[in-house]
Amino acid sequence: MLDRPEKIESDLKSVNSVVVQILGMFDNTLSILSSSNLNEIPHSPINDVKSPSSWDDQKSEDSGESIKTKKPVKTKRGCYKRRKNGSMLTKFTSTLIDDGYAWRKYGQKVILNSKHQRNYYRCSHKFEQGCQATKQVQKTNDEPSKYKITYNGLHTCNNVQRAPQIIVTQNPSDNSTLISFETNTLMENNKVGFCFSSMKHTPKEGFPLGHIKHEQVSSSDHYTPWDPAAGLSQVLSEPMSMISSELDCEDMVSSGVFSTTCSTHGYEIDDINDFGDFLFE
């Protein structure tokens, strides 16, 4: 089907069923990957969390000896493996946006050479569903201030918002077939777009009200639904008109996984070869 675009147009139902099958396969693959990743983390906070009673036991054993002089015990409070690489996405924005996921603040730190504190959020479904997604929000020193939002890890929770749809297009110039995980519009673009978008969109807390009251810079507190947890792909999933109007040159996304460029006409993918082991050609 992908090789014969003329057949696609005349047989859209078949295309849709293939798309559904592909999505199902992606779902299975992602769930397998996420579960195996959890097993591989040697000192995952989740795995290492001890019950309060056992922690108390630990403390009682420590009595009479300085905690600092003790050898680190892996199951102690605060013990974890700092994540190094993984999927990381950084976004600069002039306004705080609601990405549609439920976040829970778990920390706040003063950062060296930074005027503002950095806030730490984890997915609200971390313990419920083992979702490892976290994000950091920090006001930059720029004038006017912008927000640097760094996302770590992908959402593996079911707090998903929209059903992804794959749009298959044919690149007329080079005969390559493009698969776009679009939301609902055809992409008249020669660039490849893909999106592991979420299933349903129920706006959650996004940011605590305190942040809105005290830290929001813009007078127009507009919250743009955006799903950075799916990497740059979510940005690509929006209609191109939306991307250019909302992100334009003001907001910028960078990622350790994706290499991206920003233009007034939307986003381009410079290198998609790092998207896991998937290659779209």
Added chain:
DNA sequence: TACATTTGACCCAT
């Protein structure tokens, strides 16, 4: 009462 936020302590990576 349940859930979210605050904040000092703890520990890892550099």
Added chain:
DNA sequence: ATGGGTCAAATGTA
């Protein structure tokens, strides 16, 4: 030694 990420008790809020 230090900065930064996370934990969890204390506190706040609905």
